[in-house]
Amino acid sequence: MIKVLPLVILGLMAADVAHAGNDNTQEAFALLKKIANATRQFNYSGTFVYQHGGKSETSRIVHYVNNAGGEFEKLEALDGPPREVIRNNDQLTCYLPNLKTVIIEQRDTRQLPVLVPERMSGIVENYTVKLAGNDRVAGYDCNVVMLEPKDNMRYGRSFCAETGSGLPLRTRTINEKRETIESFAFTQLTIGGNFNSDKVKSKYAAISKNWRVDRSALTVSEQKADAGWVVGHQPAGFRKTTEINRSIAGRHGAVSHIVLSDGITAVSVFIEAKPKDRVVAQALAHQGAVNIYTRPHAGHVVTVLGEAPAVTIMQIANSLELRVNSASAR
């Protein structure tokens, strides 16, 4: 009996999974797509709380889509030092008044990680996607979609999407102990309504003219950059989605940037030449659910970060190899 019981339980679980594979998963996927579209298509404004590591911060957000489909967003921190992030289609501008600094991050629209079918397959391989009931956030009813990781190389996610629009009212990142390590949750939200572009402009736009400006740059070319770096021991389920040459705002020198993704989680690898006068020791840090690992390697500084567990980040960083003269050998 003792030996049979687990088999019976396993059998029941298998039946449950098979069932989920039909209805629940497909509905859950449909909801996931709806969420992704909603954040791009709707006008909304509200207040949300960002919680991580026992801390919480309140911010305001305004998202405005003009008649031509252009997207404008304004994020304003309400606690602590004032900070604003303005998004103007694919350009992000961070205003840091206490540093009198503006950081401009240029994104390449062709590289934007939208949820397309080929990436969706990555999600199925690596997560169990399912609907997990209803909840209420910021006065709205919402449906919960869960992404449960199939191994310990990635975190779980939960999105609670507003029943009508699909806007994500609450997003949680969950670790292997089923603890929430980071969450974004609206406390007040207005969906729809008429906006004008003034609402998505920074109040520092005028006075920041004399501030320091740090700007990143991407080498936008049709040909893929290949600096010869390979991740020798890629964590299961992760694929390389991008490899570009770029610069980082406020830092000197060219940086190779490789992005690996499992469909929902992304890990970035930054490789840059180590300045002679800089001492680099290996270091592990975090910012919310993002783990960051830095190590010196073969005369370079390797920085790997992403919203994935430290094991995943470190495995990628520690298995990075430079293929010997990949270009000149031929």
Place this chain on the structure above:
Amino acid sequence: MEKLSALIDGELDDQEMERQLALLKQNNDAQDSWEMFNLIGDTLRGDSRISSDFSRCIAERLALEPTMLAPQRRAAKNVVRNAMSIAASLAAVSVVAWVAFSNNPLTAPGSPASVHLAEPAPAQLASINSQGQMNEYLLAHQGFSPSTAIQGVVPYIRSVSVSPTPQNR
């Protein structure tokens, strides 16, 4: 050392805490001491987290040394490493005991325990709050992340979350 101990006990004021954390970040010896202090503290408190730390420790050592039953003796560099290896040995014994005595019907007889133990584990490296030091890299990363894109610009609060002060840039 005293400062580290006070840091663990939460007896430092904010300014001193920041300073000690910054020191920790730069200094490998201090990191070793920090881990040792925490290990001692956890042990004294009988903290349950210690078991997971232990198994992580063994997993790591096993991955490095497949000949688990006859481990090579290394010249211990310092007290910390000595203590760590004792801890690992104790933990190894407990895992062997666990594998031997737990009669888990789902584990086929003779299935290698190393399947679980060989999982990659982070080195004994304490994770510190990035204190806004990596904001520009975070900013560069987020545009490529599907989980960020799905939420619009909301997650960008991370990349300005702790604004670095001018002197630590």
